[in-house]
Amino acid sequence: MGTAKPLTNRDVVRILREIAALLEIKGENRYRILAYQRAADAIEHLGRDLHALWQEGRLDEIPGVGEAIAAKIDELFRTGRLEYLERLEREYPRTLIELLDVPDLGPKRVRTLYEQLGITTLDELEQAARDGKLRTLPGFGAKTEAKILEGIQRLRRRSDRTLLGVALPRALDIVQTLREQVGSALVEIELAGSLRRRKATIGDMDIVAAAHDPDAVMEAFAALPQVAEVLWRGSTKTRVRLHTGDEVDLRVVAPERWGTALQYFTGSQAHNVRLREMALAQGLSLSEYSFKREDGSEILCAHEEEVYATLGLAWVPPELREDWGEIEAARMGTLPRLVTLNDIRGDLHMHTTASDGRLSLREMVEGARRRGYAYIAITDHSQSLGMVNGLDVERLRAQRAEIRALQVEYDDILILQGAEVEIKADGTLDYPDDVLAELDIVIASLHTALRQPREQITQRLLNAIRNPHVDIIGHPTGRLLLKRDGADLDMDAVLQAAAETGTVLEINASPERLDLDPVYVRQAIARGCLLAIDTDAHHTDDFANMQYGVWQARRGWAEARHILNTRSREAFEAWLASRRAS
DNA sequence: GCCGTTTTCGGCCCGACTGTTTTCAGTCG
Numbered sequence: 221m222g223t224a225k226p227l228t229n230r231d232v233v234r235i236l237r238e239i240a241a242l243l244e245i246k247g248e249n250r251y252r253i254l255a256y257q258r259a260a261d262a263i264e265h266l267g268r269d270l271h272a273l274w275q276e277g278r279l280d281e282i283p284g285v286g287e288a289i290a291a292k293i294d295e296l297f298r299t300g301r302l303e304y305l306e307r308l309e310r311e312y313p314r315t316l317i318e319l320l321d322v323p324d325l326g327p328k329r330v331r332t333l334y335e336q337l338g339i340t341t342l343d344e345l346e347q348a349a350r351d352g353k354l355r356t357l358p359g360f361g362a363k364t365e366a367k368i369l370e371g372i373q374r375l376r377r378r379s380d381r382t383l384l385g386v387a388l389p390r391a392l393d394i395v396q397t398l399r400e401q402v403g404s405a406l407v408e409i410e411l412a413g414s415l416r417r418r419k420a421t422i423g424d425m426d427i428v429a430a431a432h433d434p435d436a437v438m439e440a441f442a443a444l445p446q447v448a449e450v451l452w453r454g455s456t457k458t459r460v461r462l463h464t465g466d467e468v469d470l471r472v473v474a475p476e477r478w479g480t481a482l483q484y485f486t487g488s489q490a491h492n493v494r495l496r497e498m499a500l501a502q503g504l505s506l507s508e509y510s511f512k513r514e515d516g517s518e519i520l521c522a523h524e525e526e527v528y529a530t531l532g533l534a535w536v537p538p539e540l541r542e543d544w545g546e547i548e549a550a551r552m553g554t555l556p557r558l559v560t561l562n563d564i565r566g567d568l569h570m571h572t573t574a575s576d577g578r579l580s581l582r583e584m585v586e587g588a589r590r591r592g593y594a595y596i597a598i599t600d601h602s603q604s605l606g607m608v609n610g611l612d613v614e615r616l617r618a619q620r621a622e623i624r625a626l627q628v629e630y631d632d633i634l635i636l637q638g639a640e641v642e643i644k645a646d647g648t649l650d651y652p653d654d655v656l657a658e659l660d661i662v663i664a665s666l667h668t669a670l671r672q673p674r675e676q677i678t679q680r681l682l683n684a685i686r687n688p689h690v691d692i693i694g695h696p697t698g699r700l701l702l703k704r705d706g707a708d709l710d711m712d713a714v715l716q717a718a719a720e721t722g723t724v725l726e727i728n729a730s731p732e733r734l735d736l737d738p739v740y741v742r743q744a745i746a747r748g749c750l751l752a753i754d755t756d757a758h759h760t761d762d763f764a765n766m767q768y769g770v771w772q773a774r775r776g777w778a779e780a781r782h783i784l785n786t787r788s789r790e791a792f793e794a795w796l797a798s799r800r801a802s
Numbered sequence: 803g804c805c806g807t808t809t810t811c812g813g814c815c816c817g818a819c820t821g822t823t824t825t826c827a828g829t830c831g
Binding site for chain 1: 803804805807808813814815816817818819820821822823827828829830831
């Protein structure tokens with residue numbers, strides 16, 4: 221029994237994926253590989269601490285984790301090691317896994333590279349390609365060699381994912397331009413893939429269209445001004461690289477096949493695999509073109525709803541399509557009624573020029589009124605965050621007078637004075653309790669010392685959650701997408717404490733944060749936590765980010781009733797009063 | 803390796819495109 225800190229869910233997911241990758245290179249049975257990948261997916265979506273689940277002896281409750289994988293997880297938690305993986309690594313070095321990231325290199329070719337040339341790293345691969353050694357291998361040629369060399373350069377340069385907030389406007393711009401160029405010949409066009417599912421980060425962009433003359437659409441697509449390079453071009457599928465570096469796929473189908481095509485290209489892959497398995501059980505083969513009966517005849521679906529209906533399912537909102545229980549819910553008729561942007565009545569987290577915001581108090585209030593909000597909270601930073609001009613107690617009180625004066629001018633919006641109070645490295649809050657008590661609403665957030673050990677940083681957050689003056693925890697984990705992982709928190713404990721105290725957890729709508737993650741949104745709801753979707757606006761332009769927060773809430777299966785700021789002004793004020801009374 | 807509204811054994815998604823092929827393997831989504 222080691223004394224090292226227990227492995228996190230992420231560690232176990234990484235190990236299971238390593239096993240899957242090495243088994244692929246080894247050429248193992250594909251279903252065994254799939255089993256490891258499915259188990260990794262399930263743990264990624266767990267929302268609970270795997271180690272805690274293991275201690276309770278409940279690993280068998282995880283779908284996709286059977287006897288063999290449970291035994292491996294058990295060994296990992298007991299000993300910190302895994303004999304099976306170590307044996308595998310002696311056969312095929314783990315560095316081979318990074319070679320799989322090179323475009324056009326899959327497990328078969330990686331194995332050939334290793335067995336024939338002894339290549340184990342990117343550097344060695346690059347050298348061999350430069351020396352012209354690759355083209356001599358079976359299944360390789362001069363073209364493949366050149367593509368691999370280019371792929372290595374590209375891999376070293378670019379990060380492989382883009383923020384939804386960056387990718388979505390670019391993709392919508394492509395769609396818009398294409399509409400203008402092709403005109404009425406374009407019957408349908410939609411974003412698909414992870415863009416349509418509104419994942420927080422996007423890999424490649426997928427666009428799907430329906431047209432009677434697919435060639436004309438392909439032609440126009442390849443010729444768009446945004447396109448830098450056509451990567452490949454077929455009769456139904458074209459792939460391009462934009463000047464921005466993004467890779468975009470366009471698929472065009474006949475209008476009568478629009479439903480199956482849109483469904484298929486929206487994914488996720490795991491969701492689609494499940495649907496196809498269901499189809500097979502009914503004697504149907506589902507593809508992006510149609511359902512095929514065993515006699516070869518087809519069922520066409522012009523609309524996505526028909527695809528689901530054919531399988532006996534309710535239509536599933538794209539944000540839920542992750543094989544995360546939505547298929548079962550669609551069968552039972554128990555899909556959630558997801559929150560929408562229309563449900564939002566206010567915004568409880570924003571900054572002004574008093575701290576690091578870019579607009580004045582009045583400008584922010586007027587921006588919120590233009591959005592039709594019934595209430596807002598002004599929540600500038602607290603004193604210890606000097607970098608962003610955090611407010612000391614004196615300035616905080618001066619701001620309150622300003623807010624009260626402004627409130628007199630406007631009766632159509634409730635203006636609360638809050639603060640985004642720093643949870644300091646020592647676990648104390650940045651204002652004393654009596655100052656917190658003067659505020660209308662209090663957000664507590666972590667910004668500093670995010671790398672503290674799990675025990676310590678969890679305790680810090682729990683202190684804040686249990687402080688009776690704290691109403692909301694801002695961006696709970698502190699993650700910055702594609703830049704910085706969140707704090708190593710015991711989320712089981714955090715969600716439990718929030719549920720017990722009624723402290724609200726924020727879904728921060730800033731596209732760089734989108735924190736809580738949907739995995740925890742869902743778990744928070746399951747535990748009875750209340751959530752709020754806030755923009756953390758530093759400018760009225762940021763109010764538009766609310767949509768991103770709503771999408772992530774939807775990905776976490778949130779309904780309007782789970783979100784505090786969907787409540788009417790009266791209901792919201794009643795909630796505030798109850799917080800103050802307790 | 804997992805799993806069961808046709809199965810505790812025998813299944814486990816489907817198609818496009820490229821390059822190296824002389825009829826197809828590998829990769830990708």
